[in-house]
Amino acid sequence: MSVIKISNLTKTYKETQVPVHAVNGISLTIDRGEFTAIVGPSGCGKTTLMNMIGGLEVPTSGNVEINGVEISKLKSNELINYRLHNIGFIFQSYNLIPVLTAKENVEFIMQLQKKTKDKTEQRTVQLLQSVGLGNKINSKPNQMSGGEQQRVAVARALASKPQFVLADEPTANLDSKATSQLLDIMKNLNKEENITFLFATHDQRVVDKAKRVVTLEDGKVVSDKVII
Amino acid sequence: MLFKIAWRNIWRSKLRSTVVIFAITSGLVGGLGASAWMNGMAKQRVKNSFDYQIANIQLHNPNFAVNLDVKKTIDSVSQKIAAIKQIEGIKAVTERLKISGMASTANKNLGVTIIGVNPKREKEVFTLYKTIDAASGNFFNSQTKNGIVISKELAKKLKVKLHAKIVLTFQDFNGELTGAAFKIIGLFKTSDSNWDKSNVFVKNTNFRSILGVPANEYHEIDITLNDFEKAPEISKIIQQKFPKVLSEDWKQIDPYNSLLNNFMGVMMGVFMLIILGAMGFGLVNTMLMVILERIKELGMLMAIGLSKRKLFIIIMLETTMLSLVGAFIGELISMFLIRYFGAVGINLTSMQQGLESVGYSAITYPSLEFIRYVQITIMVIIIGVLASIYPAFKALKLNPAEALRTT
Numbered sequence: 001m002s003v004i005k006i007s008n009l010t011k012t013y014k015e016t017q018v019p020v021h022a023v024n025g026i027s028l029t030i031d032r033g034e035f036t037a038i039v040g041p042s043g044c045g046k047t048t049l050m051n052m053i054g055g056l057e058v059p060t061s062g063n064v065e066i067n068g069v070e071i072s073k074l075k076s077n078e079l080i081n082y083r084l085h086n087i088g089f090i091f092q093s094y095n096l097i098p099v100l101t102a103k104e105n106v107e108f109i110m111q112l113q114k115k116t117k118d119k120t121e122q123r124t125v126q127l128l129q130s131v132g133l134g135n136k137i138n139s140k141p142n143q144m145s146g147g148e149q150q151r152v153a154v155a156r157a158l159a160s161k162p163q164f165v166l167a168d169e170p171t172a173n174l175d176s177k178a179t180s181q182l183l184d185i186m187k188n189l190n191k192e193e194n195i196t197f198l199f200a201t202h203d204q205r206v207v208d209k210a211k212r213v214v215t216l217e218d219g220k221v222v223s224d225k226v227i228i
Numbered sequence: 229m230l231f232k233i234a235w236r237n238i239w240r241s242k243l244r245s246t247v248v249i250f251a252i253t254s255g256l257v258g259g260l261g262a263s264a265w266m267n268g269m270a271k272q273r274v275k276n277s278f279d280y281q282i283a284n285i286q287l288h289n290p291n292f293a294v295n296l297d298v299k300k301t302i303d304s305v306s307q308k309i310a311a312i313k314q315i316e317g318i319k320a321v322t323e324r325l326k327i328s329g330m331a332s333t334a335n336k337n338l339g340v341t342i343i344g345v346n347p348k349r350e351k352e353v354f355t356l357y358k359t360i361d362a363a364s365g366n367f368f369n370s371q372t373k374n375g376i377v378i379s380k381e382l383a384k385k386l387k388v389k390l391h392a393k394i395v396l397t398f399q400d401f402n403g404e405l406t407g408a409a410f411k412i413i414g415l416f417k418t419s420d421s422n423w424d425k426s427n428v429f430v431k432n433t434n435f436r437s438i439l440g441v442p443a444n445e446y447h448e449i450d451i452t453l454n455d456f457e458k459a460p461e462i463s464k465i466i467q468q469k470f471p472k473v474l475s476e477d478w479k480q481i482d483p484y485n486s487l488l489n490n491f492m493g494v495m496m497g498v499f500m501l502i503i504l505g506a507m508g509f510g511l512v513n514t515m516l517m518v519i520l521e522r523i524k525e526l527g528m529l530m531a532i533g534l535s536k537r538k539l540f541i542i543i544m545l546e547t548t549m550l551s552l553v554g555a556f557i558g559e560l561i562s563m564f565l566i567r568y569f570g571a572v573g574i575n576l577t578s579m580q581q582g583l584e585s586v587g588y589s590a591i592t593y594p595s596l597e598f599i600r601y602v603q604i605t606i607m608v609i610i611i612g613v614l615a616s617i618y619p620a621f622k623a624l625k626l627n628p629a630e631a632l633r634t635t
Contacts, residue, residue, distance in 0.1 A: 056531055056629040077535065084533025091632065095528040099236035104229070111229050112533055160533070 003164050003196050004030035004053060009062035011048050011219075022048040024219035025062070030164070033194040035187065037207050040216035046200035047168055049216070053198070054087055054166050055079045067163055084112055088157030090167035094149040096141040102128060102152045103137045109159040127155040131185050147178025154185060164196035171203045183209050230538060234545035237518075238553070245550060248514050252507050252554025252608075253561065259503040260562035260604065263496040264594035265574065270488040272419070272589050278452070279355045280418045282481045284459045285466065287449035290474040296328045296341070298401055301445040302473050311469060312451060317462050319454050320352035323446040325435055329398030331378070331428060335387040340428050342396055344435035353452045356416055356429075365390050365414035367429075374434050376410035379424035380417045390415055396428070401440035408438050419589035421581075449473075500604060507551065508611040515547050515619035526623050527631025536624050543620040548612030555608040559601050569594045 011023040023045045030036060038046050051057040053064055055071045064071050066086060074082055083089075096105050103124050110120040128137055131151040141149050150170060157165045167186075171179040187209055189195045199206050207213055215223040238245050278284060287308070289300035302308065309321045325344030330337055347368035351357050357367030360377070367377055376394065378386075388394060390412055397407035410430060418424055436443075451466075453459060459477035467475040479486035519526070529539060573591040576583060580590035 051629045054531065056632070057627075080530065080533055080535050083531065089528075089531050091528065093524075095524065095632075097233065097525070097529070099233055099240060100229075104232070108229055109532060112535075112538070156532070 001032050002029045003032050003034075003067060004028070004198070005063075005065040006049075006053070007063045007065075009049070009052060009064065010060045011045070011052060011057065012060045021219050023052065023059075026216075026219070026221055027062075028214065028221065028224075030196065030198060032196055033190065034212055035190045035197050035210055036212040036214060037199045037201050037210035038214045038216060039201060039207055040222075042202075044216040045219040046216055048219075050166050050168050050198070050200045054089065055083055084109070085160060086163045088160060088162035088165035090150070090153050090157050090165060090170045092169040092172045094141070094146065094153050094173075096149055096152055096156070098141050101138045101140050102133055102144070102148075102155075105141075105152055106155045106159045109156055113160055123159065124155075127158055128152070130189070131155045132181070145178065147174050147181060150174060150178070150182055151185060154182065154189075158189065158195065164198060167197060167199045167201075169201055169203075170199065171201065171206055176205070179203070179205050230542050231545060234542050235549055237542075237546050238550050241518075241521075244514065244517070248510065248550055249554040249557065251510055252551055253558040255503045255507055256555060256558030256604065257562050257565065259500050260559065260596060260600075261565055261594070263499055263600070264562070264566040264570075264596040265592060266495065267492050267596055268570065268594040269588050269592045270492045271595055272592060273587050274485045274489055276419055276587070276589070277482055277485050278456060278478065280359070281420070281423060282478055283353050283450040284453045284456045284478050285451040285463045285475060286481055287451070287466065287470070287473045287475050288447065290472075292447055293474075296326060296447070298327045298399060298439065298441070298447075301441060301447055302449060303442075303445050305444055305446045305449065308449065308470060308473075312449070312466060315462060315465055317453050317455065317458050319452045320349070321449060321451050322346055322349035322353040323432075324350075324448040324450060325432055325439060325441060326447040327398050327439070329396050331382070331386060332395045332397065333386045333388050333392070336385065338382065338385060338425070340382070340396075340426055342398060342435070343427060343429050344432040344439070345429055346432050350429075353450050356418070357414075359416045359418055360414045364416070365412070367414050367416075368431055370413060372411055372413050374408060374410045375413035375431065377414035377416060377429040378412055379427070380415045381421050381424040382426075382428065383412065383415055385425060388412060396430075398439070400438070401442075406438060419584050420587040421584040423587070496600065497603075500607060504604075504607050504611045507554075507608075508615040511547055511551055511612065511615035512618055514550075515543065515616060516622065518546070519543070519619050519623050523626060523631045523634045526626055527628045527634070530626065530628040531632060539623060540616075540620045543623055544613055544616040547616035547619070548609055551608050551612040551615070552605070555605060559604065562596075563601065566594050566596050 006026055006028040009023055009026045010021065013020040013022060026049060038049065040046055048057065052059050059072055071079060071082060097108065100108060106124045106127055107120050110123065128134060131154050133148060133151055136144060136148060171182060174182065183206060186197055190197055210227060212226045214221055287302060289302055291297065292300040305323050309323065312318060312321050323346060327342055329340060329342045331340045360367055368375060383389065386394060392412050393409050394412065395407055395409050400406045453462060456478065463475045463477040570593050573593050576590050583590050
C-alpha cells in the first residue's frame, strides 16, 4: 500500500537569468514500511524533492499525494496541520529546540497535537528509551553529543505517530559510531513498528542499510533499486 | 509549553536581555520618579492651599468677590454653620471677616487682605497655626488685645519683628476710612510667599468692633471636608440649602489647583507614553535581531507543525515578558525610591525663593498612587504586544524550506 505517490513532479527556480530545474519530472511511489534512500551528487535535487514531499515547498507542476491527499492543494494552515499529524522530520543539524530538554522537545510535538498529559508523558519516556536516551531525559541539547541530539530528533519525529519520516542527511554531522547507533535504531523501528523512512543522503553507511535506493541526477531519477 | 519556550528564550542571550531590561528599568525609574516628584509638588501645593488658604468649600455673598466689599456679608451665619454641620462629609466649618486694607509701619505701607478669624474654629479648618514655630509667637493663644498674626515674609518687607506694632487702615461698614494699631503676636510661614505677603490675621471679636459689621454677619464661611474630592457635590447641596449665598468648591475658587490636580494625571500619562514608546522601538529592534538569529529554528518549528498563531504567541510572549521583567524591576526600584524620598523629602533649598514665589514648597515629597503602577504595567503589556507585531509578522512570512537552509 503506497504512502507517498509522486507524479511527474517538477520544481523550477527562476531567481537567476537561467531557470534551474531542481526537480525535473520525477514520479515515484513509496509504500508503507519502506526504508528508502534517495542518493545523488550535490545539487541533484534530493533536498528539493524531500521538501516538496514534506509540504515545505510548492511544486512548479505535478502532484504529491500522501495517503490519497494531494498536499499541494492544501492551504497554508491546513498544510502545517497536515505536517504535524502525518510527517516526521529529521534534519541534518538536529534542529532541536535549544531551550527545552530532550523530554520537552519530544513532548512539544504531542502537545501541539493536543494529546493528554498522561499519554504524552508515557509515550515520551518510551520513545526516548527506545532511542537509548532513557538517562538523558532532562538534558538540554547543549548537554548532549551530536549523536544523542539526533536520536532525540528521531524520537521527536516519531512522537506524532506520523505516516512516514523524512530524514534529510541525518548522519552528515555524526561520527561513525553515532551514525551506526542511529541507523540501528531507525532500522529497528522500521522493522518492528513498520515505520516508513525516506532518507536524502550522501552517506554510504545509510545506503548500505536501505531496502531501496533511488538515485537522482539533474533532478531526474536515474535508477531505482530494491535491495534484497 | 509556549510560555516555557518564550521565557527561556529571553535568557538565551543574557547580555542582550539584560541590556534591554536595564534600559526599561532605568526608563521607568526615571519616568516614574519624575512623575512622582511632579505629582508630589502639585499635591503639596493643592494641600497647602486647602490647609492655609481656601479650605474645600467657601461661601460668600454673591457680590463679595468683585472687590471684597465690606458691606457684602452673609447674614445669620451661626444658623447657617449649624445647618452645614449637619451635612454628611463635613469635617469642620469656620467664619471669617475679610476686607482689603493697608498695613503700615514707620518704614513702609503695603496692601493686604485682613482676615478676621475665630481662632478656635479657624484651627479646626486651617492649619496655618502649625507654621508658627515656638520662637515666632502663636496663633491667638494669648489674650493680647488687638493682636495680629502676619507672615515672616511680610514682616521682612515691613521691616518689623515679633511684638512690634503695625497699623491697619481700611474702610469700615459705613464707608468711613478707619484704622487701628495691632501688635504682632505671631509670624507664620507657608510655601507660598506671595500669599504670605498679602494676608494678615486678626481676631474677629476685635476686628468686628472697629469694622462695624453687624453681629452674626461675616464675609466668608470656610468648610473643610473629610474627602476633598466630594467638594463639588457637597457644594451643590449647600447652594440648594442657601440660594442667596454663593457656594463654591475649591476647583471654582482656585482653578489653577484644579488644573494641577487633573493635569498631573494627563502629564504623567503623556510622559510615560513617550518613555514607553521609546522602549517599544527598542523592543522592536531587539526582537528583529532575535528573529534574524533564529531563522533556522523558526523554519524548523514551522516545518514540524507549529501553527502561525502559536508562533506569533511565542514571539509576543517573549517580547511582553522581557518588557514586564524590566517593568517589574523598574517599578520595584521606583516604589522604593518614591517611598524613601516621600518620607525624607527632596530638598531644593537652593531654589527656595523661586519655588515659593509660585506657591511650591522647597522641600517636596514625591508620591504616586498605587493605581499608577497598575496603569504602567498595563501600558507595558500593551507596548510589549504592539512591539511584537512587526517582528512576529516578519517571522510569519518566513518560508520554512528557505529558513531551514540558512546557516
